[in-house]
Structure formats: structure tokens, C-alpha cells
Amino acid sequence: MSEFFHQYFDFNYMGEHFWEVLEAFLQNLLIFAVVAVLALTWGLILALLRQLPGKKFLPVRFLTIAYIDIFRAIPILIVILLISGGIPFLEFLPKEIRIPHWLGKPDPFWYGVAALMLVYGAFSAEVYRAGIEAVPRGQMEAARSLGMSHGQAMRHVVVPQAISVIPAPMLNEMISLLKDSTLVSVIAFAESVLISRELLAQSFNSSALILTGFFFILIILPLARVVDKLIARNQGKITRGSHIEVA
Amino acid sequence: MRSTRLTALLAVSLLAIASLATAGCGSSDDDTTSGGSEGGGGGEPLTVGSDIPYPPFEQGKPGEYTGFDIELMEAIGEKIGRAPEFQDTSFETIFRDVAQGKFEAVISAATITEEREEAVDFSNPYYLSEQAVLVKEGSAIKSLEELDGKTVAVQQGTTGQELAKEELGGSEIRPFPEGPDAVNALKAGTVEAVIIDAPVAQNAVEKSGGVEIAEKVPTEEEYGIAVAQGETELLDEINKGLEEVFDDGTYKKIYEKWFKLEPPQEIFSASHEAE
Numbered sequence: 001m002s003e004f005f006h007q008y009f010d011f012n013y014m015g016e017h018f019w020e021v022l023e024a025f026l027q028n029l030l031i032f033a034v035v036a037v038l039a040l041t042w043g044l045i046l047a048l049l050r051q052l053p054g055k056k057f058l059p060v061r062f063l064t065i066a067y068i069d070i071f072r073a074i075p076i077l078i079v080i081l082l083i084s085g086g087i088p089f090l091e092f093l094p095k096e097i098r099i100p101h102w103l104g105k106p107d108p109f110w111y112g113v114a115a116l117m118l119v120y121g122a123f124s125a126e127v128y129r130a131g132i133e134a135v136p137r138g139q140m141e142a143a144r145s146l147g148m149s150h151g152q153a154m155r156h157v158v159v160p161q162a163i164s165v166i167p168a169p170m171l172n173e174m175i176s177l178l179k180d181s182t183l184v185s186v187i188a189f190a191e192s193v194l195i196s197r198e199l200l201a202q203s204f205n206s207s208a209l210i211l212t213g214f215f216f217i218l219i220i221l222p223l224a225r226v227v228d229k230l231i232a233r234n235q236g237k238i239t240r241g242s243h244i245e246v247a
Numbered sequence: 248m249r250s251t252r253l254t255a256l257l258a259v260s261l262l263a264i265a266s267l268a269t270a271g272c273g274s275s276d277d278d279t280t281s282g283g284s285e286g287g288g289g290g291e292p293l294t295v296g297s298d299i300p301y302p303p304f305e306q307g308k309p310g311e312y313t314g315f316d317i318e319l320m321e322a323i324g325e326k327i328g329r330a331p332e333f334q335d336t337s338f339e340t341i342f343r344d345v346a347q348g349k350f351e352a353v354i355s356a357a358t359i360t361e362e363r364e365e366a367v368d369f370s371n372p373y374y375l376s377e378q379a380v381l382v383k384e385g386s387a388i389k390s391l392e393e394l395d396g397k398t399v400a401v402q403q404g405t406t407g408q409e410l411a412k413e414e415l416g417g418s419e420i421r422p423f424p425e426g427p428d429a430v431n432a433l434k435a436g437t438v439e440a441v442i443i444d445a446p447v448a449q450n451a452v453e454k455s456g457g458v459e460i461a462e463k464v465p466t467e468e469e470y471g472i473a474v475a476q477g478e479t480e481l482l483d484e485i486n487k488g489l490e491e492v493f494d495d496g497t498y499k500k501i502y503e504k505w506f507k508l509e510p511p512q513e514i515f516s517a518s519h520e521a522e
Contacts, residue, residue, distance in 0.1 A: 088435035099437050106398070106419065107437050188400070188421040188432070198422060201339030201404035204346070204366050 010207040017199055021208055024195040025215045031109070031181040031191065035116040036174055042117060043124025050129060053150055064125075071122035077183055079119055084111040084187040112184030120177050127169045131162035168230040175220050175227070290329040294350035295320055298338035301426050303450045303505045304356040309335065315505040316354045319373060320472075322497045323488035337424060339404035342366045346475050352485065353473040356444060358406045359519060368478065369471030370485045372517040373498075378410050378464040379448035381441040383433060383457065388440060390462045394418055400429035400438040406468060407442040433458060444468075446506065471519060 014021075050064045071079070084107075088098050096102075100110040135158050143153035185194040192215065196208035297316060300306040305314040312333050324331045334350050345353045346366040358376070359369045382388045388397075395417050401408040403422040411420045421438055423429040430451050432438045440461070441448070448460050472489075474482050492498045493515050502510040 084437070085431065085435070088437055095436075099435075106421075108421075186424065188423050188428075194422070197339060197424075198403060200343075202362070204340075204343035 006205070008206050008210050010205055013203070013205055013207045014211045017208055018211070020199075021192055021195055021211050022215065024190060024192040025212060027109075027189070027191040028178065028181040028216075029219075031112060031116070031184060032174075032178045034113055035120060035177060035181070038113070038117040039120035039124050039177070040170075042121035044128055046121060046125035047128035047132065048154075050125065051132065051154070068122045068125050071119050072126070074119070076115060076119050076180055077186065079115040080112060080183055080187060083115050084108060087111065106189065108184060108187040108189035111187060112181070112189060116177065116180060116183075120173060120180075123173050123176075124170065127166060127173060128162070130169065131166035132158060134165045135161045165234065168227050168234060171223060171227045171230070175223055178220060179216065290327070292332040293324055293327075293329040293352060294334060295331045296334050296336040296341055296345055296350040296353045297355040298341060298425075299333070299335045301338075301356055301447060302454065303446060305333075305354075315374075315501060316356060318501045318504075319492065319498070320352075320354045322492045322501065323472075323485060326488035326491045327484045329484075338402065339424070341404075342473060345473055348475060351474065351478075351481060356447070356470055357473055358468040359471040360406065363473070366476065367473040368476050368482055369473055369519055370482060371489055371519050372469030372471055372514065373489060374470040375511055375514055375517070376468045376470060377445045377466050378407050378442055378468075379445040380461040380464065381430065381433060381443060381448040381451060381458050382439065382461045383436070384459050386439070386459075386461065388461050391415075391442075391464055393461075394440050397439045398437070400432050400441045402426045402429055402443060405443070406466065407444060410464065410466060411442045430455065430458065469517060469519070 046064055046068060049060055050068070052060055087093070088107075090098060099107045101107060102110060139157050139161065140153055143157040144150070148156065182191065182193040185191055185197070188194065192212040193209070196206075196212045199208040200206055297305045297312075299312060299314075301314075303314055304316040305312060307313045307317075317333065320331045320333075331352075336344060336350075338355060341353055341355055341357070342363050343366060344350065353367070356374070356376075357363070359372065363369075380388070380391050380394065388394065391414060394415055398419045398421065399411055399415060400421045400423055401411050403424055405426075408420070408422055411418070421429075421432070423432065426443055426447055429438070429441045429443060433441045434455070434457055442464075443451075445460075445463050448458075451458055452460060472485055474485070499510055502508070
């Protein structure tokens with residue numbers, strides 16, 4: 001039993017390597033921050049494209065839906081490996097794009113960011129869509145009948161109402177994203193899981209991995225509680241019924 | 248009506264997935280194994296861990312593993328009457344795993360080092376090795392020193408990684424979980440060199456192409472077969488088997504098959520005391 005604690009909860013070991021693992025964990029937070037901004041934006045664009053009405057926008061809707069379906073279905077690990085394994089060989093692209101070293105970050109960072117953005121853009125788009133569709137159709141019809149164009153109706157009537165439904169599921173996605181930042185370790189980017197495995201290989205001790213787990217729990221648990229509260233509040237709104245203000 | 252149909256559809260799809268999954272499990276074993284040679288004898292199979300692939304030492308698909316280490320272990324197994332059963336395992340945990348008894352022995356182009364000896368015991372050396380700096384064909388890099396400040400790939404947990412850390416403080420060292428991944432990164436151009444065992448580098452030059460060895464770094468490394476500390480009986484058996492394989496010419500045959508060279512004479516007299 002003491003062997004169990006030594007293998008996983010060697011606090012001396014955790015103390016020795018605390019800053020090393022923390023520094024690496026900051027890389028996970030960095031990946032998360034960069035991708036969150038990109039994916040939330042990209043997802044919004046996708047969601048709006050998906051909504052464009054009318055026959056002439058059919059190809060746009062079709063492509064958008066195809067994109068979302070594909071990137072929700074493919075495991076992120078595969079996307080990361082395809083990007084890092086394939087892009088460098090595409091000779092027709094300039095080297096700065098094929099092997100990016102932008103802003104001092106090495107190429108595996110950017111391959112990871114690209115892969116996560118492509119996938120989480122798709123998931124975010126679905127969350128936005130759910131939000132938009134939660135708004136009763138009658139709102140859009142009423143807005144159109146008042147003479148607003150599709151764009152104006154979206155901007156002034158539908159989206160403001162959708163906004164209350166979106167945060168809870170979106171926060172869930174962001175929590176997933178933070179955890180999935182660890183996947184970039186497979187292409188040798190020095191984030192917390194890679195560093196912990198290094199330490200494991202050197203010392204045959206898994207405590208660094210547990211320490212990494214602690215860091216994630218520390219950040220994510222409060223966020224998960226916020227999600228729970230938001231969901232409870234939304235449930236309350238739906239069951240009690242609420243009067244929605246249309247500005 | 249609709250909800251029962253939906254539930255039925257969900258149930259059927261889950262059932263389909265479950266049956267596909269169990270069908271997948273049924274045919275193959277949990278641990279990928281390779282039966283030993285026919286002359287395995289009456290003894291129990293010897294479970295052996297190895298990080299596959301690492302050509303030319305170990306490569307191939309489960310059930311059809313091949314390579315210098317694989318054949319050597321099978322030859323030793325024949326001598327001691329225990330056919331080896333190989334388990335693919337990740338290199339960075341391989342010493343811990345054998346120390347904890349996950350398998351009985353390790354043969355994985357593993358260099359005998361003091362740190363590793365804190366967890367395992369090694370047999371007499373069975374291969375003399377060194378490191379090599381692998382670069383893309385036509386690269387301007389000709390030596391280890393020229394790698395200062397450049398991006399270098401290594402495999403996690405290897406002596407190549409240690410060498411890189413010691414000599415190249417100013418470079419970015421990227422540790423990959425598998426040796427071949429590091430070589431792929433070199434070919435893709437995301438790293439400028441790979442520091443890896445010389446025979447593996449040579450194999451990459453011949454088999455995968457587009458790369459060349461810039462410099463060999465003579466680190467005088469010796470590969471050994473690892474067992475858990477204290478397993479003196481097993482270790483003695485393995486050493487005896489190795490000795491017999493040296494003496495009757497089997498080692499020379501296997502060596503020439505995989506390296507197209509005669510084995511160096513030093514290996515036959517190299518010995519190692521378990522600490």
C-alpha cells in the first residue's frame with residue numbers, strides 16, 4: 001500500500017518538480033486561451049452561415065453542415081496527427097505556413113491550435129445553433145412581419161434571446177477544450193502531460209501526472225459548478241415561464 | 248408512439264456497436280503475443296516486453312514480430328527451454344514495468360545505465376552501440392556541435408535524449424514517444440536532426456531514405472536484457488543462454504542477417520555484473 005502512495009502521491013517529488021509542471025500547465029492554458037477565442041469566433045461564423053435562408057444559399061448551408069458533421073465525428077487525435085504529419089509535406093505552401101514558428105511558439109503548438117480550432121469550431125457552432133433554435137420561430141416571423149430583413153431580425157430579436165441559453169453548454173465545451181489541450185503532447189509539444197511523462201520515464205514515478213491532474217481539477221471544478229448553476233437557472237426560467245423582452 | 252420507436256432505434260444501434268466490439272475482442276488476445284520458435288521446449292513461456300517498432304531491433308505486426316532483438320531472444324529461449332512471448336510496450340515505462348512484474352524480461356535495444364540499474368538488473372551485454380546524428384539528405388549539418396540552437400528530435404526515455412540534453416543545452420529538444428515518429432518529423436522538416444541509436448539511424452538511411460548520418464557519436468553503449476531486481480535465477484539462465492548463443496555461432500548468424508556485418512569481437516567477452 002505504501003508503494004501505491006510512493007508511486008502516485010510522492011509529495012516530495014511533487015514539491016521538487018512543482019514549478020516545472022506548473023510552467024508546462026501554463027502552456028495548456030495558453031493553448032486553451034488561443035483556441036477558445038478562435039473556435040468561438042469560427043463557430044459563430046459557421047452557425048450564422050448555416051442559418052442563411054433561401055435557395056440561393058443552399059450550397060453554403062450544405063458545406064457548412066458537412067464541415068460540422070465531419071469535424072464533430074473525427075477524433076481530435078486523428079486531426080492533430082493528420083495536420084502535423086501532412087502539412088509539412090505540402091510543398092506548394094510557403095515554409096512559414098507549413099512549419100509555423102509564429103510568435104515564438106514552435107510548430108507543434110500551431111498544429112495543435114489548428115486541429116483544436118477546427119474541431120471546437122464545429123462543436124461551438126452546434127451550441128450556437130441550439131441557442132438560436134431555442135428561440136420560438138414565432139419571434140422570427142413576427143420580426144419579419146414587422147418589416148425587418150433576415151439580418152436585422154437575427155441581430156435585434158433572435159440572437160439576444162439565444163444568448164441566455166448558450167453559456168451553459170458552451171462552458172461545457174470550453175471545459176472539454178481545456179482537457180483536450182493535453183492531446184498536443186503526442187506531437188511533442190512541451191505541455192504538462194508531456195513533461196509529466198518525461199519525469200515518469202526518468203524516475204519511474206507517476207506523481208507528476210497526479211500533480212498535473214490536480215492543476216486541471218483546480219481550474220475546472222469551479223467552472224463546472226458555474227455550469228451547473230447556469231443550467232439550474234435556465235431550468236427555472238423554462239418551467240416557470242418567463243416574459244421575454246423584445247427591445 | 249414516436250418515443251418508443253426512438254428508444255427502439257437507440258437500443259438496436261447500441262446492441263450493434265456492442266456486438267461489433269466483442270467480435271473484435273474475440274479473435275485476438277489481449278496482449279499481442281508471438282509464439283516462440285518450435286524448439287521452445289517444455290518450459291513456461293517467458294513474457295518479454297519490447298518497444299515495437301524500433302527497426303532493425305524489433306518491428307512487425309503482432310504475431311509476426313521480427314528483428315535482431317526478437318530473433319536473439321528466441322534463440323536464447325530455445326537454449327533455456329522457455330519460448331519468449333513478446334508484449335509491445337511503451338519505452339518510457341518499460342523499466343518500471345518489468346520491475347513491477349508486468350513481464351519477466353525486457354529486450355528493447357536498451358542501454359545499460361546506472362539510473363536504470365536502480366530499478367532493474369541487466370544481463371551481460373549483447374550489443375555494442377553508439378548514437379548517431381541523423382539529418383535530411385543534403386543537409387549542411389555535419390556534426391553534433393553544429394546542432395547548437397537548432398531543433399532536435401529524440402525518443403522519450405532514451406540515452407539519445409540524455410546525450411542531447413547534456414551536449415545541446417541551447418537547442419530545442421523534442422521528445423517523441425516512438426523512434427520512428429522522430430524520424431518522420433525529420434523528413435517533414437519540422438526538426439533539423441534526430442539523435443538516435445546508430446543502428447536505428449542506419450536502418451532509417453537504408454529503408455526509409457531521404458536521410459543521412461551526419462556524425463556518429465561513440466558513446467560506448469552496451470545493450471542488455473533487463474529483468475526485475477533480485478531475479479538472479481532468471482538472470483543467470485538468460486546469461487547462460489546468451490553465452491551458448493555466442494558460442495555455437497547463432498549470434499553471428501543473426502547479427503550478420505540484420506546488420507550485414509560481422510559482430511565485433513569485444514561483444515563475446517563483454518560481461519556485466521548486476522549491482
